[in-house]
Amino acid sequence: MGNQRTSGLTRRGGIWHIDKxxxxxxxxxxxxxxxxxxAEEYLAKRLIELREISIYGARQKRSFRTAATKYLQENSxxxxxxxxxxxxxxxxxxxxxxxxxxxxxxxxxxFIAKRRxxxxxxxxxxxxxxxxxxxxxxxxxxxxxxxxxxxxxxAPKIKLFAVKDARSPYPLTREEQTLLFQELPGHLAxxxxxxxxxxTREQEVCQLKWEYEVKVPELDTxxxxxxxxxxxxxxxxxxxxxxxxxxxxESQRGRHAEFVFVHLQKKGDLRPVRKMxxxxxxxxxxxxxxxxxxxxxxxxxxxxxxxxxxxxxxxSGGDCAPKACHSRIVRTCWDIVVAGSRRTTPRxx
Numbered sequence: 001m002g003n004q005r006t007s008g009l010t011r012r013g014g015i016w017h018i019d020k021x022x023x024x025x026x027x028x029x030x031x032x033x034x035x036x037x038x039a040e041e042y043l044a045k046r047l048i049e050l051r052e053i054s055i056y057g058a059r060q061k062r063s064f065r066t067a068a069t070k071y072l073q074e075n076s077x078x079x080x081x082x083x084x085x086x087x088x089x090x091x092x093x094x095x096x097x098x099x100x101x102x103x104x105x106x107x108x109x110x111f112i113a114k115r116r117x118x119x120x121x122x123x124x125x126x127x128x129x130x131x132x133x134x135x136x137x138x139x140x141x142x143x144x145x146x147x148x149x150x151x152x153x154x155a156p157k158i159k160l161f162a163v164k165d166a167r168s169p170y171p172l173t174r175e176e177q178t179l180l181f182q183e184l185p186g187h188l189a190x191x192x193x194x195x196x197x198x199x200t201r202e203q204e205v206c207q208l209k210w211e212y213e214v215k216v217p218e219l220d221t222x223x224x225x226x227x228x229x230x231x232x233x234x235x236x237x238x239x240x241x242x243x244x245x246x247x248x249x250e251s252q253r254g255r256h257a258e259f260v261f262v263h264l265q266k267k268g269d270l271r272p273v274r275k276m277x278x279x280x281x282x283x284x285x286x287x288x289x290x291x292x293x294x295x296x297x298x299x300x301x302x303x304x305x306x307x308x309x310x311x312x313x314x315x316s317g318g319d320c321a322p323k324a325c326h327s328r329i330v331r332t333c334w335d336i337v338v339a340g341s342r343r344t345t346p347r348x349x
Contacts, residue, residue: 006040018043022050032097059149064103064135065096067151070143071135079232087128090115095132100139103132104156126160133158183284187263190248191276194261197245202276204230204237208260213249221246 008020008027016031016039027046031039049061068088075081094111095103108129115125136158139151172180177196181189191205200208204226212224224239231237241249249260256262259272 006043008043009036009039018046020047022047025050059151059153060145060147061099061101062139062151063096064098064100065092067100067135067139067143068092068096071131071138083127084131087131091128091132100136100152103136105159108132108158122161122163122165126163129158129160133160180284185280187261187273188276188278188280188284190251191261191273194245194248195276197242197248198239200226200237200239201232204239205261206273206275209258210260211258222249 008018009016009031010019011017011034014034016033016036018027018029018031018039020027020043027043027050029046031042033039033042068091072081072085072088075084078084091111094114095107098107111128112125115128133155136152136155140153140155141150143151145151181192184192194200195202195205207230208224208226212226213222214225215222221241223241226237226239228234228236252260252262256270256272261273262270263273265271
């Protein structure tokens, strides 16, 4: 008789894959080789490991890819899970096949060198290393198998790098802010004007709805209460409107039944704006930078107010022609800001 193939091995795409049940545990994974002899050796090794786990209670060996998959499944509710998934996708080619016990700063050096070569900032690199550190900590403390053992006996020390290459925030001068607003399309100019007068974040402005508005008749004004699912820290946020922000809201009233800020599409329908930092915003920032300095994205409350704002530092490819037209409402709102900043006497109560 000729040699027979070991039961549990299937060849797919030139690679031998394992699909076998042993002592109640099912093994489904790739051997990573197209050689039958090596595939059988790998399968025999896995069966020995399962036998030791079953009889002697040894800790089961798991790959970093398995741990990363479990992490993403457990944290699918996180607002930033897509960022974690992107980091893990880049890491998979370097440490995905390694066992958890083999993941440490030494095995991460190739990934670190590649990201440095790609020119990413230290903060971005630290974010990826932070995900690895979090997974290892969970594997050594919270993830416990049926034998009562953690996935990892002890978590390795994943060191983060000191951030020395971050660009410092740069508040715009009044002249630069005026120039930026003039280059923005009307709907973005309104949103930016509201943003710098309330200190709200980008998605808080984009997802602002009329149902969040609460009237305050005693002060002849209104406020917006943004629900926690639309706020970064998960807490409800009270947005108080000053004179300029209130005028922006009134200019948008009646345009859309649900969203406060909408954009007129080519087909003639009004739709909510998904993000402010789009091509038009970057083009406006490019025109402003051609006449002055660079800037960073509008984020921190210390830069908010009528005296200045922040804009995106993302480089824009190519020159963009200045926007020639603005809605009358936007110009009126901006005139209110300028007039208010020039006031030398206090307003009467």
